[in-house]
Amino acid sequence: MSRIATTVTSIALHLVFFLLKPSQSLWFEHADTQLTSEALVNLHPNEAALFQFDVLGSSKFKRTRNSTAGCKIYPGDAVWPSETAWEILNKLTGGSLIKTIPQAAPCYQGPLYNATECATLTANWTNTYTHIGDPVEMFGSPVFQGLTCQPPSFYNSGNCTLGGYPLYVINATTVADIQLGVNFARNTGVRLVVRNTGHDFSGKSGGGAALSIWTHYLKNxxxxxxxxxxxxxxxxxxxxxxxxxxxxxxxxxxxxxxxxxxxxxxxxxxxxxxxxxxxxxxxxxxxxxxxxxxxxxxxxxxxxxxxxxxxxxxxxxxxxxxxxxxxxxxxxxxxxxxxxxxDMPITSVTFSYTTANISHDTFWAGYRAYLDYFPQNADAGTYAYHFVVSIGPSDLMFLMQPFFAPNKTVAETQALLKPWFTRLAALRINITPAYAHYDSFYPAWLNSFPLEAMEHTNAMTGSRLFPRSNWANETLLNATFEAIRESGEKGATLIMFNMAPTLKAGNTDNAVNPAWRKTVLHAIQNMEWPANATTAGILAARKAFTYGDMQRWRDVSPGAGCYLGESDRLEPNFQQAFYGSNYAKLLAIKKKYDPNDVFWAATAVGSEGWYLKTEDGLPSENGKLCRVGN
The missing domain is CATH 3.30.465.10 (Uridine Diphospho-n-acetylenolpyruvylglucosamine Reductase; domain 3)
Incomplete structure (x- = not known):
């Protein structure tokens, strides 16, 4: 091991160099430290082979070298990197390699068990700030980890295993750290994932037995x-x-x-x-x-x-x-x-109403009245973040939190909302809107939007981008409303955004899903299956959600799409739904820059060429990643 220490010392001298760019595009300090081919000559040839660069567009690393039986290599495979190889990676990254320990490990019997620590963790588990410094936690999608180590009061797995968490994490603080990780994964065949904060609804930041590059501390x-x-x-x-x-x-x-x-x-x-x-x-x-x-x-x-x-x-x-x-x-x-x-002034409005004193029909009539104003409200520059949630066994609540009106005075915002509020009053739906005006954006945002919570362990999520054309036809708008109402009445939590993110003057064409440009409603529905459901029950619930509840939304918005960041991992024809007419071009670019699929994530461009081989058949990151056909 002394030779390893010597080569690491030598390579460190070659990793640091400075490149000056025009002042408007100066690299940050983390980019001052880069890996070079010259640095690799200081390593033993067998070690250098772990970190050498590839040639753009090359396929010189044959599939047999970076896979086993058509799969990314996995612990137990004969070609899995040795402990010495991982130690070299750790030393070259300056000790930045973390061997994963699930955050909830103190809640389970074993050397890390700590009842006090577990109690504190459990009490704060739904608060995302509890997890922000953890290198592997999956905020929007813990179910895709495989639920092998959650606090027992949330989900008791009996013991604590890594499941779909990566095996190792590089806490990247330099470009060299990332280059070393990418090259190591490509040259060995280890699965590679990328994680920033872990916010997503598809489990893209996880990967069983993977090497993860954690970019969270690139904070400049x-x-x-x-x-x-x-x-x-x-x-x-x-x-x-x-x-x-x-x-x-x-x-x-x-x-x-x-x-x-x-x-x-x-x-x-x-x-x-x-x-x-x-x-x-x-x-x-x-x-x-x-x-x-x-x-x-x-x-x-x-x-x-x-x-x-x-x-x-x-x-x-x-x-x-x-x-x-x-x-x-x-x-x-x-x-x-x-x-x-x-910067600009902001008016923010919050209010709610429930079925406590009105019928469900009246409740929904109030929401149907609201739909009539979506195009004009969005075209006025507003962003309405609103919910329909179940409260108790039979009641519903509508919550506006908030109606966000940039560059509007309170009087202008009141005038914008008056037509809808007049109709709510006619329905005898009583609301008490709270208006707040701010001189600038930051305090308005900070005080208006709720802190997002950790997702439930028995939840499934899907979304739809409802197009403006649905508002041009009353029959279609009524059908849209009925599809949303049915989800709400079935117990779904509805999270909805009224906005108009068209391609604005001064912005240029890009790969954004074209469906966004026609959208006036981005709607998410979140449903739960019974906490004690069997594997067969979970699969049945997922199928009913994807091909029933979500299909109902697709049926009233044919040819539209979904937001890939807040979506159903099992979305059929995800290529069209998430990327629309851009998919073919995106796939060509993917093949040009990543012909060997160093990078893979669920529902990402090119992901259809691979699948996860999980033990229970549930969609999760807890298993081997294999090429289709293997």
Whole structure:
């Protein structure tokens, strides 16, 4: 092992170098440390082979080298990397390699059992800030981990195993860390996954026995007062931000400079990671468009290990794909440069009503009245985040939290809502709207939107982008309403967003699902199966949800689509639903940059060529990833 220590010391001297770029695109400190081919000559040839770069578009690494019987290699396979190989990876990344321990391990008998720690963890489990510093937790989709180690009061698995969690995690703080991880995974055949914050509804940040690259601590943010890109026809303020930056950090920094950026409503969502690569809807989308529309450049580690800047000037096809084509697909983004805009005042409105004193028919009549105003409200630049939820065995609640009106006074917002509120009063639906006016975006966002919670362990989620054309035909609008009502009456939690994220003037074409451009309602339904359901029962519930409850929504929106970040992992024909007419072009770009499928994620571009071989047949990350046909 002494030779390993010697070579690591030598390679470290070659990993540090500086490249000066134009001032508006300076690399962050994490990009100062990069892997070079010259550095690898200091390793023993067998060790260097683990980390060497590939040639873009090359297939020189034959399938037999990076797979076993058509699968990504797995612990127990003869070619699984030795402990020495993992130790070399750890040393070269400066000790950044983490061997995974599930966060809930203290709740189960074993060397980590700690009743006090478990009690504290359990009490705070649904709060996403509890998990934000954990390298593997899956916020939106714990069910896809396989539920092998949750706090017992949430789901008692009897013991604690890794399940669909990665086996190792690189806590990436430099570009070199990422390059080493990508090259190691490609050259050995170990499955590779990418995780930022873990916010997603499809389990994309998990992977049984995988190596995970964790970008959460790439937190740099830099403000550029006048960024110029003549090709994009943009000249104005911009931010360059590390891919680990979350919404609460980005919005606060923008506020410090007197500007705003387009990001998500959730506080802990990694807005510069998978969110922005997958499109990203925002409280500002009705004014400025989707988050991916704002991107001016990406810094990214490619599947061959090279570090590049993707923009209109370099790698323009990759730049197009990364703006909406999904994360964990084309490479590992380390930083993003995005447009910024002048700050503006906001009016926010919250209110609710329930069936406690009205019939269900009246309750739904109130919602049907609301639908009539979706196009005009969205066209006025608003973003309405609202819910229909079950409260008790038979009652329903409508909750507006909030009706978000950028650049509107209280009087203007009241005038916008008055037609609907007048109809609610005629139905004898009593509401007490609370209006709050803010001089700027940041405090309005911080005080208006609820903190997102950890997803349930027995839940299934799907979404639909309902097009504006449904509002042009009363028969179709009524059918849309009835499809939504049926889900609500069946006990689904409905999470809905009224907005108009069209392609705004000044934004250029990209890979964002074209269905977004026609949308005035992004609706999510979340249903649960019994907590004690058998495997067969869970499979039956999932089938009924995907091909029953979600099909009902598809039937009234033919040819539309879904938001890939908040969707049903089992969505049929996901290529059309998540990517629309862009899919063929995206797949060609995927094959160009990643011909050997170094990157794979559920429902991602090109994912149809692989499947997960799970022991129980349930959709989860708890199993081997294998090529279709093996």
């Amino acid at each position: 943010i830099s403000f550029v007062s006048n960024y110029v890109d003549d090709t994009l026809n943009y000249s104005g303020p911009a931010f360059k931000a590390g891919s680990g930056v979350e919404a609460y950090e980005m919005y606060k920094e923008a506020s410090n400079h007197g500007v705003i950026v387009v990001g998500g409503e959730g506080q802990t969502v990694g807005v510069m990671g998978g969110y922005i690569q997958g499109g990203g809807h925002s409280p500002l989308s009705s004014i400025f468009g989707i988050a991916a529309d704002q991107v001016l450049a990406y810094d990214v580690v490619l599947p061959n290990g090279q570090f590049v800047t993707a923009s209109t000037a370099s790698y323009p096809d990759l730049f197009w794909a990364l703006r909406g084509g999904g994360g964990s697909t084309f490479g590992v983004v380390t930083s993003v440069t995005v447009k910024a805009y002048a």
